[in-house]
Amino acid sequence: MGVRAIGVDGSPGSVARLAAALRSALDGDGPAVVPVRVAPGADPADPVLPAPVARAAAEGALPDGLAVVVATSGSTGEPRQVALTAAALRASAAATAARLGGPGRWLLTLPAEHVAGVQVVLRALLSGSQPVVQDVRDGFRPDGFARATARIGHGARRYTSLVPTQLARILDHGSAPLFALAGYDAVLVGGAALDAGLRARATDAGIRVVTTYGMSETCGGCVYDGVPLDGVRVTIEPGSGRVLLDGPVLAAGYLGDPDGTAAAFGPAGFRTTDLGSIAPDGTLTVLGRADDVVNTGGEKVAPAAVEQALLGVAGVRGACVVGLPDDEWGQVVGALVVPDDGAGGGPGDAVLRDAVRAACGRAAVPRVLRRAAAVPERGIGKPDRVAVAALLRSG
Template sequence: MDVRAIGVDGSPESVDRLAAALRAALDGTGPAVFPVRVAPGAEPALPGPVARAAADGTLPDGLAVVVATSGSTGEPKHVALTAAALRASASATEARLGGAGRWLLALPAEHVAGVQVVLRALLSGSEPVVQDLRDGFRPEGLARATARIGLGARRYTSLVPTQLARVLDHGSAPLFALAGYDAVLIGGAALDPGLRARATDAGIRVVTTYGMSETCGGCVYDGVALDGVTVTIEPGSGRVVLGGPVVAAGYLGAPDATAEAFGPAGFRTTDLGSIGPDGALAVLGRADDVVNTGGEKVAPAAVERALLGVPGVRAACVVGLPDDEWGQVVGALVVLEGFPHAGQGEGPDGGLVDGPDGGLTDGPDDAALRDAVRAACGRAAVPRVLRRAAALPERGIGKPDRAAVAALLRTR
């Protein structure tokens, strides 16, 4: 068994090459595929751990795809996905959404969510319709790509919250196009209730997804696990554990990390969660993101929800900042409605724009934001450091870059 690196550069032509390689990998007639982002014309290469696993003959049976994690907690890991797991994921998604349909790829194809769009299309018997992303995501491009989907077929696509917001802000043809989809999967980052309400009011059929590379992408839709997927909360740690046929075979070249993360119950995520009386999963945030301030533990996700509940707040990211007296203090970076987006008036240092007193100059003021957090989460959760930005720093596809946010807040 071997692994082949396939370069993708955002062009439809590179996705066509990836689709052909994925089809062969799923059928067992070609090597496993490692999609990697490259500059136009550049040659892709396998990372060391993947190349060594292939050379040593330690690739798992049935391997079809290898994807790199975003590396948010250190070096990227290389996730081994079998053909059986990928087929199980695609089949469960199709059943949950109501049947086969045409898929539009508007995400980077090297990430698991993009790979899954391509695979779902192939396994439903059609080629994916591909939006050209060489110059980044443009709402107008989504409208043009949608126009290439034939009439009569069900339509599906997958986006991150940032893309959804841009389509809603643009309106006109892109919004009309997105409202014509039978389901728009939203993942990669939490979808705040206000943005979801805007999408629903615009006629967009939003389905939130939760999952990761280690589970072939999203495996919990609108809080409910796909058929065959199990969701449990690990006693003691409170971590979410995802099990079932969609779970990866482990990490290539990382036996210790594999043993730590994968077990009889499934994949041990780094997220804290709870299961409500209705059986729905609520994700409370990453275990290692919890802020310990003066002996009180604060969940950033809860503070973010409180901030997003304030009219005029478009996005929020909450982190812990080191403090000599308290150990850590809560810091928050917010984006306001109507404030210039990235590339349209950022501050001189990474997008931060402060008022004359270090506070917010437009929209809800500091007091209103802090009051909302105090009422929802308690006094310990109130941000000591509060700033606004043109946009949240991101890593991967739509995930807030908490390390970058913390760095920006510390510099101010």
């Protein structure tokens, strides 16, 4: 079977090479594919395989049906190499098409080495077309999004996948990019939580937003607008409150990490690092990462709840909440807030703290509160909580 690294740099040419390799891997005619990020201008022809993948290939330890290997974000340590089979990828793409109303043309705006980018390419291929690719070698630009959309043509259903930051940039820009986005039959938004205010702005602008929840280990998004895709089962682990995901979209494990595979994949499916709750109608609400919970004076505070309270205050467009070490309380709640009118403006501290107190209780009120022009990010739109904590500690 074998495995092959394909270099991608955000250019349409590199995505075309990746698409051809993915097509062969899905059909069983070629080796499994490992998308590897290369710097713009570097030679993408012969990237180096990640060490765990190379070892697994040399030892003959590749799982049957392997088609794609993608790296996790590494937010909790070293990135893991996730083994995705052709069967799992096909199941994910089919379930997505069924949920969205049928196959269509896909526009890629995301890095193709991440699972969300790989899935856009695969969904396009399995719907019988090539993906339309926005050149993002110099970053995402709303004008570039409008130009790429114009290449899709008319007649077919249109889909794209964005992270919240990209959605916000298009809404802020307006004009042609916003008109282009409103022409999509569905705009999948994932990679990070989508706050209610941003979603309301998008809905008011006529954007058909579908929030997605999932990870590399589930072939990307497997829960849309809180509802699992067909065949996906979501449960909450008793005691810990962690979200468990099961179904045909699950990965075959981590290459070169049998202990990690055994710990994360079990009879109940994939054990995520997220806390969640399930409503009586089966809708999943993700409450945030288990390791992000702030323990302050014996009270546990979910950062996601505090962030939503802050985002509900008029004049706030972004927020990130973390726990900061404290000699007396163990941890205290720290919040970085992005005001609408710049880092120096926005609602006063008392207004922000009162909103959190009313929504989440006294223990959740931020003791450290700072403003910034933007929340630091890593990966594809995920908040960089380590960088946020450093900013808050620096005062």
